[in-house]
Amino acid sequence: MPSLKILQSITHKKLISVSISNKKTVQNVYFATMQFKDIAGQLSVKKHLIHTVTQNRVSHAQLFLGPEGSGSLALAIAYAQYICCTHKLPDDACGQCASCNKYQKLIHPDLHFSFPFFAKDKDDVASNYIADWRHAIIKNHYLGLDAWRYHLNVDNKQFNINIAESHHIISRLSLKPFEAEFKIMIMWLPEYLVSAGNALLKIIEEPADKTLFLLVAQNQDQLLNTIISRTQIVKIPKLSDTDVVNFLTIQKNIATNKAQQIAYLSNGNLHTAQEYMAHEENNYCETFITWMRYCVQNRGIEMINYVDELAKMGRENQKNFFKYGINLMREAVLCLSDMPALVHLPEKELDFISKFAKILTLAKAQSIATEFEKAHYHIERNANPKILFLDVSLMLIKLLKFNTFPAGTQHILI
């Protein structure tokens, strides 16, 4: 039987799945370390959070505000684990005490989660989906909402944190802590509380003794002001390319040059970075260049055949592909704005963009990016991919009309 320490070292690279047989099914129990040391970058945030604990200044309601893929949810969990750890180290939880052991499986009885979900009826609550939630978070600490929807297999359903869930939170937090000094509620994406949020205001403002509320949000503008005013904000910045590269090379064993490419294209979002990694076999660069070539040269039949191929990519892949295209257009804008020094794309993409930019104008590059953003939105909402790709292709042909190219550049992509 390997020791806990060895198990923990393995979990840096991959999840360990332990099968436990029960009467009818085999259930997978997942472990993953989610201590501060496992979370990419964010050194000053970690330092601040540890300081609040060592100085005994843990605010009872905190709002972790950071973009998708910044690690804000993982930081909230690591913070909660640190607070409850019985053998705290100066800069992290011990990872070995009984409390840490339960935290690593996200099954500590004083750790509560709330998150957006699709309510099957008015009494449905988040804890009905807690097994899926644990699985999704342990699999990917940088989970995004799209991936959560995908995980629950409810792509285009309305997600929210409903009134039943608000009442359920209140009743759960009215209990005394079972084991730890604090009971901690981590609410992911309180933006989805909408009107139901008001039921929670009192408990956020005047929580029961030894109760902590950690809200993890992405968009301050979409939060209820009454919630913002009752919480202490912890700002989590977007990760730097260096942080992403370090994470991918050290924790995911990715080669440095590949990690640099992924880091750049994912724009500080570790969720997107891992999506790129998962779909590495899909060569977005090659696919994108081929597609653009057919559109630029207005090769109708080949373009229609190619649309059939693009439509088979699968929804998540298609969304990533459009995100990839948006990033490339951002580079084209930099090229066209005489800021080539800012362009630090991988070699193949750089070669393509420097050629492609010659047949674009600033307005055209921006219009194409807008078309890709719209396409991403529609794919997310279950649009028919074949119709969508055809539609975008026709729009691109229109935007990239031959007669508006600078003289002598029509052949540039041939």
Ligand SMILES: [Zn+2]
């Ligand atoms: Zn511990």
